[in-house]
Amino acid sequence: MSRVANFCPNCGARLTQQERYGRxxxxxxxxxxxxxxxxxxxxxxxxxxxxxxxxxxVKRGMNPxxxxxxxxxxxxxxxxxxxxxxxxxxxxxxxxxVQIERLLDVFHANDEGLADIVIAYAGRVLGGTLKxxxxxxxxxxxxxxxxxxxxxxxxxxxxxxxxxxSL
Ligand SMILES: [Zn+2]
Numbered sequence: 001m002s003r004v005a006n007f008c009p010n011c012g013a014r015l016t017q018q019e020r021y022g023r024x025x026x027x028x029x030x031x032x033x034x035x036x037x038x039x040x041x042x043x044x045x046x047x048x049x050x051x052x053x054x055x056x057x058v059k060r061g062m063n064p065x066x067x068x069x070x071x072x073x074x075x076x077x078x079x080x081x082x083x084x085x086x087x088x089x090x091x092x093x094x095x096x097x098v099q100i101e102r103l104l105d106v107f108h109a110n111d112e113g114l115a116d117i118v119i120a121y122a123g124r125v126l127g128g129t130l131k132x133x134x135x136x137x138x139x140x141x142x143x144x145x146x147x148x149x150x151x152x153x154x155x156x157x158x159x160x161x162x163x164x165x166s167l
Pocket of ligand 1: 008009013029030033
């Protein structure tokens with residue numbers, strides 16, 4: 001993702017590009033403050049039911065990918081445990097209560113425009129009522145043979161692994 005910083009968050013002076021710690025970074029000529037851009041982290045949750053025959057997907061209600069489908073997902077807030085973020089996002093988007101069962105993978109998702117790092121978990125539904133909410137337009141279960149148009153590379157990669165039995 002491209003990142004921009006024009007002014008020093010410490011003293012307000014205009015930042016300049018200087019080499020620090022092995023690469024060009026915005027540096028304040030007045031107070032020497034260095035801006036370090038931090039990666040944005042997202043979580044996605046792979047939820048299956050009926051002996052792992054059906055996968056839960058949500059239809060995105062906004063861009064990027066409006067109208068296409070993806071795993072329930074969202075950003076990890078500063079200071080938040082990513083597992084807690086995953087449980088929270090599933091609840092917000094689908095109304096379902098889930099537990100996280102295992103880590104599936106960690107992706108460097110530099111092509112998606114949303115997150116730099118995506119943590120993918122497998123989860124299990126504990127309860128709740130399926131109901132699309134938040135930025136999801138719909139939420140539904142799909143079989144391997146019946147996958148709708150997908151928006152994100154991470155979702156696509158995980159579905160392909162599931163389809164060939166190597167999730
Ligand atoms: Zn400064």
